[in-house]
Every structure is written in C-alpha cells, then in structure tokens.
Amino acid sequence: MKILPLAAAVSAALLASQAMAVDFHGYLRSGIGASSDGGDQIAMKADGAGAKYRLGNETETYGEFKFGQELYNEDGKRFYLDTNMAFSVDQANDWESTNPAFREAVVVGENLIESLPGAKIWAGKRFYQRHDSHIIDFYYWNTSAPGGGIENIDLGGAKMSLAWLRNTQDTGGNSEIGNEWTEATSFTGNNLDLRFSDIQLGNAGSLELGVNYAKYSETDTNKLHSDFAQDGFMLTAEHTLPIMNGFNKFVLQYASDAMAGNGFSGSLTGFGNQAGSTGTISKTNSGNAWRVINHGAIELSSNIEMLYVGLYEKSDLDNKGFGTDNREWFSVGVRPMYKWSNTMSTLMEVGYDDVSWDASARIANPSRQDNSLTKVTLAQQWQAGPSIWSRPALRAFVTYGNNSDIEIANDSKDQVTFGLQMEAWW
Amino acid sequence: MKKSMLSLALIGLLGLPASIVTAQTYSVANEQAIHLGSDQATLEYDSDIARMALHSVANERAIHLGSDQATLVFDRDTASMALPLGASRYQVVQIPQGQYQVNIRADIYKSVFAPTVYVIDAQGQILQTYSQQQLSLKPATAMSPDQLQLTFVVDSQQGAQALIIATSAAQLLATTEIEHPARQLAKARSNQPPNIPNLFIQHVATGEVQIRLSKMETHTQPAAPILVTSTATARDAAQNHQVSLSAEPTAAKPLLAESEAMYNQAINKAVANKDHELALKLMLEATEHGSTSARATYLEALQNL
Numbered sequence: 053m054k055i056l057p058l059a060a061a062v063s064a065a066l067l068a069s070q071a072m073a074v075d076f077h078g079y080l081r082s083g084i085g086a087s088s089d090g091g092d093q094i095a096m097k098a099d100g101a102g103a104k105y106r107l108g109n110e111t112e113t114y115g116e117f118k119f120g121q122e123l124y125n126e127d128g129k130r131f132y133l134d135t136n137m138a139f140s141v142d143q144a145n146d147w148e149s150t151n152p153a154f155r156e157a158v159v160v161g162e163n164l165i166e167s168l169p170g171a172k173i174w175a176g177k178r179f180y181q182r183h184d185s186h187i188i189d190f191y192y193w194n195t196s197a198p199g200g201g202i203e204n205i206d207l208g209g210a211k212m213s214l215a216w217l218r219n220t221q222d223t224g225g226n227s228e229i230g231n232e233w234t235e236a237t238s239f240t241g242n243n244l245d246l247r248f249s250d251i252q253l254g255n256a257g258s259l260e261l262g263v264n265y266a267k268y269s270e271t272d273t274n275k276l277h278s279d280f281a282q283d284g285f286m287l288t289a290e291h292t293l294p295i296m297n298g299f300n301k302f303v304l305q306y307a308s309d310a311m312a313g314n315g316f317s318g319s320l321t322g323f324g325n326q327a328g329s330t331g332t333i334s335k336t337n338s339g340n341a342w343r344v345i346n347h348g349a350i351e352l353s354s355n356i357e358m359l360y361v362g363l364y365e366k367s368d369l370d371n372k373g374f375g376t377d378n379r380e381w382f383s384v385g386v387r388p389m390y391k392w393s394n395t396m397s398t399l400m401e402v403g404y405d406d407v408s409w410d411a412s413a414r415i416a417n418p419s420r421q422d423n424s425l426t427k428v429t430l431a432q433q434w435q436a437g438p439s440i441w442s443r444p445a446l447r448a449f450v451t452y453g454n455n456s457d458i459e460i461a462n463d464s465k466d467q468v469t470f471g472l473q474m475e476a477w478w
Numbered sequence: 479m480k481k482s483m484l485s486l487a488l489i490g491l492l493g494l495p496a497s498i499v500t501a502q503t504y505s506v507a508n509e510q511a512i513h514l515g516s517d518q519a520t521l522e523y524d525s526d527i528a529r530m531a532l533h534s535v536a537n538e539r540a541i542h543l544g545s546d547q548a549t550l551v552f553d554r555d556t557a558s559m560a561l562p563l564g565a566s567r568y569q570v571v572q573i574p575q576g577q578y579q580v581n582i583r584a585d586i587y588k589s590v591f592a593p594t595v596y597v598i599d600a601q602g603q604i605l606q607t608y609s610q611q612q613l614s615l616k617p618a619t620a621m622s623p624d625q626l627q628l629t630f631v632v633d634s635q636q637g638a639q640a641l642i643i644a645t646s647a648a649q650l651l652a653t654t655e656i657e658h659p660a661r662q663l664a665k666a667r668s669n670q671p672p673n674i675p676n677l678f679i680q681h682v683a684t685g686e687v688q689i690r691l692s693k694m695e696t697h698t699q700p701a702a703p704i705l706v707t708s709t710a711t712a713r714d715a716a717q718n719h720q721v722s723l724s725a726e727p728t729a730a731k732p733l734l735a736e737s738e739a740m741y742n743q744a745i746n747k748a749v750a751n752k753d754h755e756l757a758l759k760l761m762l763e764a765t766e767h768g769s770t771s772a773r774a775t776y777l778e779a780l781q782n783l
C-alpha cells in the first residue's frame with residue numbers, strides 16, 4: 053500500500069504537461085530622478101573615464117529580454133536556442149519609441165562531439181563569456197558579436213574555448229582612413245578569441261588566460277590608410293580567489309594597435325573621430341594600451357557585504373600628426389551594504405575617478421581638461437533576498453558628485469541628485 | 479495509436495531527468511553530512527509513547543488548512559517533542575478527506591529550516607517519513623529565492639490522518655549547497671560566472687515552511703503531452719495539473735519469462751544508478767511489450783531507493 057502514493061507522485065511529475073516551455077531571462081532597470089538645482093537627474097562621470105559608479109547614478113531605462121528554449125536533450129546531447137532583445141530609452145515620458153537591438157540569436161550544442169565530452173559548439177550572435185565589474189558597469193573583456201566556435205574543451209587542468217567573431221567598424225566615411233579616392237564607410241573585422249579558463253591553483257584560486265587577435269579585412273576597393281594599423285592583439289590574465297563568501301578578481305590586460313584605445317575590451321576599437329575644427333583624427337590605431345583591475349564582492353559580516361573596485365588604465369597610441377585620445381584613468385570605489393533583514397538594506401557607494409590627458413590628446417582637442425570626480429550615494433533598498441546580488445531591488449537614493457575642474461551642470465562643479473530606481477534580473 | 483501516445487509521453491519526459499539529476503547532485507553533498515549524524519537518527523524512541531503523543535497532538539493542535547496553503551512558523555514559542563528522527567519543534571497539519579498532493583517549500587536565505595515530514599494515521603502511527611533524501615533544491619528565480627522542496631501524495635482513504643512537519647537531528651548537522659548568487663546573476667546576464675565555490679547554507683531549528691495541499695482527481699486523462707524542457711516547468715506542471723495513473727497497457731502477447739527478468743533487472747539497475755530517464759523508458763518499453771511486472775518492479779525500486 054505504501055507504493056501507491058509514491059506511484060501517484062512519480063506519475064504526476066513524469067506525465068506533467070506544459071504548453072511550450074520557454075525560458076525567460078533578462079535584465080531591467082528604470083526609475084525617476086531629479087537634480088537639487090531643478091531639472092532631470094544628471095548622470096555623473098569624470099570626463100574621459102571609461103565608466104562611472106552606477107548606484108543612484110543611472111538615468112535611463114535599460115532592458116534585455118531573453119527568450120530561450122531547450123530544443124533537444126537526449127543522452128546528454130543538448131541543443132539550446134537563446135535570444136536577446138535590448139533597448140534603452142531616456143525615461144522622460146510615457147511613450148518612448150525605440151528601435152530595439154537584437155543582441156543575441158544563438159544555438160549552442162552540448163556534448164555533440166563524442167571525443168570532447170562537455171564541449172559546446174555554437175553559432176550565431178551572443179554575449180560571449182563577458183567579464184565585468186558590476187559596481188562601475190564596466191565590461192573589460194567583452195567580445196560579444198556574431199560568430200561561432202567551440203567552448204569548454206576539457207584539457208585536464210584547463211578548459212579551452214575558441215571562437216571566430218565579427219567586428220565591423222565605421223569610418224564615418226572618412227577618406228583619411230579609407231582609401232584616398234573613395235570614402236569607405238566601414239571596415240569588416242575578424243576577431244579570433246582563444247581562452248583557457250578554470251586553471252585551478254589549489255588554495256590559491258584559479259586562473260583564466262586569453263588572447264584575442266583581430267584584423268581589418270581590406271578589399272581591393274576598400275583599403276586602410278597606411279598610417280592605420282590593420283590588426284592588433286589583446287592579452288588577458290585574470291585571477292579569481294574565492295574569499296569571504298565572495299570573490300576577488302585581479303586582472304591584467306594589454307592591447308596593441310588596432311585593439312588598443314581607451315576602454316579597450318578585446319575587440320577592434322575603431323578609428324576615433326574627427327576632433328575639433330582642425331579636422332584631425334584623434335586615434336591612429338597604432339601603439340598600445342594596458343590596464344590593471346582588482347575588483348570583487350565580499351561578505352564582511354553576516355549583515356555587511358561589499359562590492360569594490362580599483363582600476364588603472366593607460367593608453368599610448370602613436371601621434372603621427374593626427375593627435376591622440378591618450379590618457380590615464382584611475383578609479384577606486386566601494387559599495388558596502390548593511391542588511392537590516394532579508395528584504396531591506398542600506399547601501400552606500402563612494403567612488404573616485406581621475407583622468408589625466410596626454411599632451412598629444414590636447415593637440416587633438418584643446419578643450420580637454422584633467423579632472424577627477426568624487427561621487428557618494430546613500431540608498432535605502434528593498435530587495436528579494438539577503439545577498440548583495442539579490443534582485444529585484446527597489447531603492448531610494450541621494451547622490452552627491454563633485455568634479456575638480458569641470459562644471460557638471462548649472463554652472464556648478466557640485467551636484468546633488470535624488471530619485472527612485474528599480475533593478476531586476478532573472 | 480498506443481505506441482504514438484507512449485512516444486509522445488516519452489518526448490514529454492525528456493526534460494525531466496536533468497532536473498532529477500540536479501536535485502540529486504545537491505542531495506549527495508548533504509547525504510554525506512547526514513551520515514555523520516546518523517547515529518542520532520535512530521535514537522532511543524519508545525514507539526508507544528510517541529504514538530500516543532502524536533495522536534493527541536494530531537487531535538488537539540492540528541492545523542486545518544482553510545485555503546489549502548499555509549505558512550508554518552517554527553520559533554521559540556513552537557512546541558517541540560522527541561520524534562523518530564530527533565527532537566524538533568513541530569507543527570501538525572490535518573489531511574482532509576481525499577487524495578492530496580502535498581508541496582512543501584522552505585525558502586533559503588542565510589539559513590534554512592530543512593523539513594522532515596511524518597505522515598501519521600488516526601492512531602498516531604507513522605505511515606511514511608520524508609526527510610533530507612527526499613528534498614530537492616529549486617534554484618532562485620525572479621519570483622522566488624532558492625528553496626528546498628518536497629512533493630508527495632497522501633490519501634486519507636489509505637489511513638493518512640495528519641502530517642507532522644519538523645526537522646531532524648541529522649538535518650540540523652547537514653547543510654544545503656546552493657549556487658553562489660554572483661554566479662546565478664552572471665548566468666542570468668550571459669556573463670562569465672566567477673570561478674568561485676557554491677555556498678553551504680546552515681540548517682537551523684527555527685524558521686518557516688510553506689505548505690500547500692492540492693486535491694488530486696484520479697482517473698482523468700492528462701492533456702496531450704507537450705515538450706517539457708526545464709525543471710521548473712515540470713514541477714509546476716506537476717503541481718498545477720491533476721494527473722492520474724493511466725490504465726496498464728494491455729499487450730498483444732506475453733513476454734518470455736527470460737526477457738521479462740532481463741527488463742526487471744535493467745530497471746532495477748537504472749533506478750539504482752539514478753538514471754530515471756532510462757528506468758522509465760525501460761518500464762514503458764517492457765510494459766508495451768507485454769511485461770506484467772515491469773511497472774511494479776519500477777515502483778518498488780523507486781520506493782527502495
């Protein structure tokens with residue numbers, strides 16, 4: 053008699069039916085804010101910095117809707133289709149039309165190659181193994197693009213991933229970049245991405261190493277000006293240490309030539325723009341850039357968690373008479389969170405960014421000024437869970453910002469903003 | 479016709495084994511922890527006294543679910559008593575007349591109250607015990623945090639009178655392994671998850687448990703089987719749809735005794751290996767080919783798991 057209830061339970065679970073089970077994932081943030089001087093909330097960022105401290109400092113509605121479905125799963129072989137539509141609007145009105153971006157459309161096949169168990173082959177557009185620092189919303193290794201490849205090959209001691217990715221860069225129809233007789237509007241680029249992840253170091257954490265090589269693809273009628281490098285590479289080494297119920301990541305990156313430039317992240321960085329009235333181009337594509345980041349999320353006590361980041365980036369591209377974007381960017385910040393309960397917390401975010409321009413950057417654009425931005429935010433937050441990563445979250449915030457040299461708004465280098473914001477991911 | 483129905487049913491099942499495996503991966507970590515304290519699981523336990531206690535408890539303090547759903551709180555004011563799997567704070571829920579699917583969920587935050595459920599009859603005798611090994615882990619979604627879940631069926635016609643919800647001594651020594659929220663976030667956003675270990679959530683003696691009773695209507699045909707691709711949908715479907723045991727398929731001709739034995743052996747082996755997909759397929763195939771014992775073998779193997 054004991055069997056029957058279980059039989060019913062097993063059968064209920066096994067014979068369950070559901071119409072078209074589609075997985076729905078995504079991200080969304082939205083809200084309202086204002087400046088204490090009147091007018092809309094102003095997002096504060098140091099001029100020339102690659103990112104900004106985001107808490108209480110985001111002024112747009114941004115969303116990503118991902119619909120995915122497992123199309124096949126048998127004997128460990130699995131096919132999964134994923135999509136992602138993203139949009140961003142000003143959050144100024146009810147009706148804000150937008151042209152959504154189709155950011156992902158990909159099929160991933162798992163365990164399809166008998167000799168490579170656990171490996172995944174894929175083709176399509178996708179977010180490709182992105183690495184970011186959440187507190188400043190900075191994606192320092194992001195080669196997301198249309199492409200294809202194989203991921204997660206177990207080498208014993210490391211997992212290898214190889215991908216071919218597309219980079220296309222606009223020239224803005226600039227004949228100084230394109231061939232001298234016809235103005236090229238864009239250049240197709242190819243990016244080869246090779247990564248070795250999950251290199252375990254015992255108690256010393258784990259390591260991920262990667263190399264990206266990308267090259268513009270010239271044609272008979274579309275050639276680069278000889279002053280522009282046609283290719284470049286980026287090297288990344290990332291060390292992850294699990295500490296204090298969280299992690300610390302230490303990252304070293306070096307990029308050369310066509311992949312170097314401010315905020316480089318593993319793709320071709322484009323051709324810069326014509327700066328000022330002189331019509332010079334502020335980026336020549338040859339030279340290098342490097343960066344060091346230390347960031348993480350840790351639990352300081354059962355009630356306190358913290359995000360933090362320290363970052364230094366320097367670009368050093370050749371002048372070649374065009375001027376450059378060369379600058380140094382230094383950033384340091386923390387976001388502690390005190391948890392009153394599983395659903396309520398108080399957050400503070402303190403961030404400091406400093407940008408120093410190179411002389412060659414002032415040649416390209418004389419209005420450039422060294423500047424540093426200090427930003428402090430206090431937020432009361434209600435979130436679904438006790439983690440600093442728990443979402444959705446509703447928050448009320450006050451943000452103070454001060455730029456050392458540049459007026460932020462309303463003839464003032466200081467600014468106070470406040471508002472309400474929601475953030476969700478699922 | 480029957481064949482195509484069966485294959486459709488199989489397609490419907492494809493998504494499920496992965497979820498079962500996931501649940502087991504988590505429980506394996508816990509099982510080891512349980513063994514550490516397993517000597518406590520068989521503590522001196524005077525069954526007569528306990529039965530009397532259970533009986534009186536069932537009659538006096540039982541919660542009658544008005545809305546089929548309730549939050550059971552286990553705090554300093556909650557009574558406790560010695561139970562077969564260890565002393566614990568407990569709550570009693572009355573089972574109404576009929577067959578019910580019971581869903582029990584415990585939200586996982588910094589800690590969790592890991593439920594153990596005793597099904598008792600009118601005499602206070604324990605008919606069935608569900609504890610750590612029967613729990614499954616449901617990862618967090620936008621709508622809910624990580625949860626320990628337990629689903630089973632009770633039938634008042636088979637004597638089930640009440641449920642005692644408590645925790646066990648072994649569970650209090652165990653932990654629940656969940657994926658680090660930083661990794662969960664990374665996956666939701668298609669980022670590379672940080673290479674960090676899972677969290678081990680402490681089991682505690684106080685907390686909350688959600689319970690829901692859903693009346694089962696037996697012998698109604700389920701809707702046409704449709705592709706189920708994820709744990710959550712399979713589970714939701716199991717919770718939301720009334721499903722029944724279908725009638726035993728009749729075979730054209732009986733199976734050779736040797737073939738039948740082979741099938742049963744294979745079913746037992748698959749269940750033992752926790753390859754539920756294979757076990758179920760073998761059972762269905764054997765039954766289709768005329769085995770009269772495959773279904774019983776399958777269910778018994780599951781029962782003994």
